[in-house]
Amino acid sequence: MAPTAADRIRIADAVGGSAPVLLVGSVREAVRLLLRDVSFVEPDPCPLERPAPTAYDGLEVALDIDSDARVLTCGDRQTDLSPLEHDLLVSLHEADGHIRTFAWLQRHVWHNDHQGSRSHVQSTVKRLRRKLAEVDSPLQVDGVRGVGLRLVSVGSARYLG
Numbered sequence: 001m002a003p004t005a006a007d008r009i010r011i012a013d014a015v016g017g018s019a020p021v022l023l024v025g026s027v028r029e030a031v032r033l034l035l036r037d038v039s040f041v042e043p044d045p046c047p048l049e050r051p052a053p054t055a056y057d058g059l060e061v062a063l064d065i066d067s068d069a070r071v072l073t074c075g076d077r078q079t080d081l082s083p084l085e086h087d088l089l090v091s092l093h094e095a096d097g098h099i100r101t102f103a104w105l106q107r108h109v110w111h112n113d114h115q116g117s118r119s120h121v122q123s124t125v126k127r128l129r130r131k132l133a134e135v136d137s138p139l140q141v142d143g144v145r146g147v148g149l150r151l152v153s154v155g156s157a158r159y160l161g
Contacts, residue, residue: 009101009147063137065090077135084109085128092141092151101148125149 008023015021064073070086072079081089087109091100105121106113129141142152 009103012101013103063089063093063139065093072131072135072137074135074137079131079134081131082124082127084124085131088124088128088149092149095150097150097152099144099148099150105148 011023012021065071065081065086066073067086067090070081070083072081072089088105091105091109102118102121103113110120125141125143132140138153139151140154142150144150
């Protein structure tokens with residue numbers, strides 16, 4: 001538990017990818033996250049291909065991400081995704097509306113620990129935002145300045161630039 005986002009980021013960087021860690025700002029937040037759905041669900045053998053509907057700000061959203069073909073479908077619309085767009089979208093979708101830090105994204109999407117300019121991230125996010133809009137997705141990529149990215153419902157996004 002750490003009270004600020006900066007403290008949580010430092011802890012996540014120190015732990016690295018060696019162990020699963022739940023970083024929260026308060027006991028109340030930890031309890032809320034841990035007690036979300038305690039019912040047993042048979043694991044999906046291929047969870048990235050057909051993600052379950054996910055709740056964002058009380059909105060049930062079913063984005064169909066076909067990982068084999070790298071195609072995003074929402075309703076009756078679909079669009080192709082580049083490998084980076086696909087990996088970024090899957091990572092943000094799995095986070096269920098929570099922030100993925102830039103350091104985490106560098107390690108898990110771009111597979112490096114690049115610390116320089118984030119222009120390569122910005123160009124991928126720009127293309128992904130455009131493709132989400134093409135399929136009329138109710139979700140959009142939200143940038144949290146200096147921290148990272150998350151998926152949010154379109155009406156609640158603070159920054160869409």
